Amino acid sequence: MPAITKIGVSDILGGTLANGQVSNVKVNGVDINVKGDGPHAGHGLALHAAPMSTADSSSTVKAGGKFVIRNGDNANCGHPHQNGSGNVNAG
DSSP: OOBBOBTTTOEETTEEOOOOSOOSOEETTEEBOBTTOOOOOOSSSGGGGSOOSOSOOOSSOEETTEEBOBTTOBOTTSOBEEOOOSSOBOO
16 A cells, blocks of 8 residues: 655655645644645646645545545646655555
8 A cells, every 4th residue: 555645744756745734634743645735845837836736646545534645646747746654554
């Protein structure tokens, strides 16, 4: 199962995840990344300038009523989320 991504730690091609919606669910002591979070730090132009976690997610695991984002789930710019938790995973 893929690792769950975290706000302020995980990234999309080096652009750190930011602006999380769920602050009461933590992964390794850090806010969890859920579908709809962002905009995140940019890693290029156009959609890459402020990517959002809106494309892919888990279809079964939620936090705060929103589907969680895992390593490999694509952002709206088409690039995958990466550097998730080393010990918290979701299907």
